Amino acid sequence: MSNTKDHLQSYLSNPKFSYDLVVGVTAKSVNSTLKTMLSKNAPAPKVIWYGQANVGDPVLPMDPIPGVDPFAIASGGTPPEALLTSPFVFAIKAGFGLPPGVMPGDLPDILVLSTDSQKVKYNMFFNTFQIATLDWGRRGSYAWSNYTQPDGSPYIFTYQVDMNFNSADPNDKFSSLPADVRNQLLNYNTNTMFSVQQLYLDLNNAGLQSMPQISGVPSNSPVYEKLQLDFINTYWQTIAQAGQFVLGYAVHSNSGTPIRTSLQPTSLNFMVSPYLDDAGAISNNNQLYTLNYLMDTESRQLNVGGPFIWNWVTESEQDTYHGAMAVRREVFANYLNAAISPYLASIAITPTTTYRQFNAGFSWSASASLARTPNQSFTYSPTNDSRVANYSFSASSHHSDKSGLISGHYNLDSVASATIDIVGNEITITLSASMSIDFSNGDLGAADVVGTVGGYSNTIVLVVNVHDDGSITVTDKAGYPTPKILPAKLSSGFMAGVDGVSGLTDRLTANYSAMTEAMKNFGTQVENYLNNSGTKWIFPGGQTFAFKNVAFSAHQDLVAQLTYVEPS
Template sequence: MSANQSNLGNPQYGYDLVVATTQESINATMKEYLYNTVFTPVKMYWNQDNDGNPVPVSYDDLMQQTNGTDPLTVHSWNSSDPMTPEIQNINNSNFYFAFEAAIGIPSEMDPSQIPDIVTLQVNSNSVVFSLLCAQFTVVTCNFGRHGLLSLLNVSQPENAPWMFTSTVALKDIFDNENLPPDVQKELNNLGPNAFSVQQLLFDLDNAALESVPVISGIEPGTPAYNALSQVFTGAYFEAMKKTAQPVLNYSILPNNPNDYDPSTFTLTDLALEVSPYVDPTTKKQDVPDLNTLNYLGAINDNSLPASVQFSWNWIDQSEEADFNGVVSIRSDNFIEWIRSQFSLSLNSITFKPNCKCWDENWIELYYQISFDPDASPQSYSVINPRTTDSGGFTQVLNFNYSQYSGQDGGSPWYGVWGNLSCTYTSASTIAIKGNQIKVNTSVNAFVHVNVEGGVTEGNFASYASEVIYTLSVNQYGNLVANVSPPNVTDNSENPDISGWSKFTSLGTVNDVIDAERSYLQGILTDFMDGFDNSISGVANSPQKFVFPGGNTFTFKDVVFSDYQDLVSHITYVQPTGEYAQKLAQFNKIVIEE
């Protein structure tokens, strides 16, 4: 996949994470969301002042003026028709115009004919945003010298919505200092819904206030078009811009979060950019559906670098039917998470040897090795620069530990003397490739034994272990590790005891070495088993890694990129129900319950 080229650690980029979704998937999911959601209608009314200018009026005040007549419920009228009581009430008031609208998709519209909601503009890093309404009614009055000449009440067709289209600069989405605090809070959402189409729709709705929308779906110059131009794109938009209120008072309806764990990484800053899909062969940008909207994220209050175009595609044409986009975590961030989690197991292989050598009554010499746990904090170190082994694994973390103990016993003056020392070392490296993490660990005890001049030394106990963790991701973005059985190698040496050693020690060195080797091999095997079990437990512990966007996306796979970024394909959580049934109906597809 193209995301194999993800290299967020390149100084040219430097983002902590990127979520990239295609234009095609955004539109498909947003259409479903709009179709399946019932939004509260917005009603607004205007009176005419003494100079003929529109002024907003509350519903209650207008009802007092019109004797309880709501103009939105009054049919179209002109002066050639008899004046009904409702028209008379309006004529006796200061009412000028009104509208009622709710965003969404008309219930009778063929789902396959719903136009795109967003079009990503690569060159200007902007979005062409079309606001669609499930219902829209506009009422306007036309006055002459002698009063009301006509009243126009017109609604959009049930199968063909009017559209109000604006071009939104993505930088404007986060430029919201003039908005009310409650709107700022929703716009600045960096929580579980930061990447949702609900949030994007809200962001575009509010940023669209920066420009007056263009009306389409209705013939220019018609009375209805003129009414919309005056009421909605004129008076209403200007009023909303002055008070910095969201379009049609839209608010976010979050998904049910019950099944989702919070992400391991908490966003602290976010920006948006558009990336073009570039055909690898022709180098042309001629597949707009594969252009991506990229969320550029920062965590831990890190600074967010400026938006820069990526040198790779996030989604290939071959992946278009299967995936909506990609989540990529910068390698440094995930490797740091591995370091912090796996380091918790290192105390399983950190021990201080305790060597004792003593005599009793200058007659017999005794030797003993024991180990005391070293509970001091231990940690892997990040490897820079990274190296790749013959198997294609790139080493990213390593750990080295060493402790020494030695003691002399007896005295040559009494003919009973010797010494014992032990250097204990442990080491571990972590490497990654594809969807695997490889942990290589070794423990070693180098022992020196002197029994009355009979000396031998060597790696009395030495073991190496290799464990491979194969990663997958569940639908909610939780990383899961399948652990292979440890592959343990016994590298213990059988030290060669020279004839001189045997002669000078009268053969007792054999007994000492055999006893120490047996003890060391048993205890170092326990150390190794403890480490392997501990680190396997960490890999699938409740503190497991969770991708961001778990209640917005379904996660499909996971892999390390060529530059060790952690990458997963994603699809939007698909709305179900009436939209799917309607789409099947129009396409003559039978859906089984």
């Protein structure tokens, strides 16, 4: 039985949420995976030079001087003449990564989540950081300083990052960013959009960051002054105003064709959800707070609601799973509708009857044909129970004729119904169809035929499983399908054989038997369709996550637990 606060309480159809797709990952898993990524694939350090043409002029980026390495000149050393006669003021050499001399577990979290729903704390640190500065004094005197981040004592810059990506919100920072930068942040390539590399790109956009606080350096030291003056006041504030990435960390692009998935996000925003304890109160266990990717799939403007009232990962699961992905009930029901509806034609039988009465007595003729009716479809059921779709069908053909005082008729009525229920990890499809006849050749009931031509019902239960790549498969549950055939049950007059009515009903029964044979194959056809490599359901993010334990929530969202694939 699931915990009342776990992922199986997902309720995305709640009007407070109404997101088509959600990915929720814990702060603990994000930080562990980010540190792994930075230890294995840290970007190369970047070198930035700044100069000042004249005293009092702005300090601006400048081109490096060929053959001069300011970071090789120790503090108090003598810079070359080419540097002294240039506009050089300072240079920064910095590279993201795990600082040397510090174990990853001893470093602070890179991402810190709190009860602020759309702002996160980001600790930026470096595997390489140097500032080389040239300060001029009176009468041509100068001071040359070279500050290097010491091993075991990293410089840490702490920002608050605004993760509100709603460009229609006048209070967000995202809307003021250049269009090309917004496009890099709104990465809809499902191969990479959930990756920690992409998240790191988001965090390192200076336009989304607050003024940083520096730690790891004494506030009264010369290096603190240089970090504040040169790195923050000159470099960082310049790129923040331009909405650029810190140290040019634009490593991802939206190019490349995503691996086929069943959902293509078109709107994206973020929300933090705190961890709820067994009593439903907000816990102080920030490691289990989740960063949630909120997505729609139809280019709607996405409105962020309050935090979720369930946990994507419980405390007992934190070392096993990193988060969960949920698909809103209606979205998956629409997929099932599109997948299964084409097979409804096998139970949607439209009869056509003709009847002719030539003269009094026994001179008459009758015929009938049965045809499958295309373009049948389930109707989504919005009620909050296991039933997600309904289907009903009826078709009739009534034909009569009269000759003198004798009249006769030939009526066929066809009805069919189907439902889809989802609960646990099972999809249950129920089918039923029947056909009835009302025939009279006008001989005062002597050759009438009334009753059921035949009927059919079936219950198909498909067990849903998920592969690491996000694709789901279905298999028949033991004991299912359960086809049941209702035989013909007809009453006819004593002269039916003379009138040829027996032959008429025999032909109808043969036609109906052919139709029921098609219905017997319904389950196999649906199962084959859902398992087909070109049409089966595939969660987005299979390059980033391994998926586990797919199931339907108490509110019929499709939910799978997940873990990060180790970043390369």
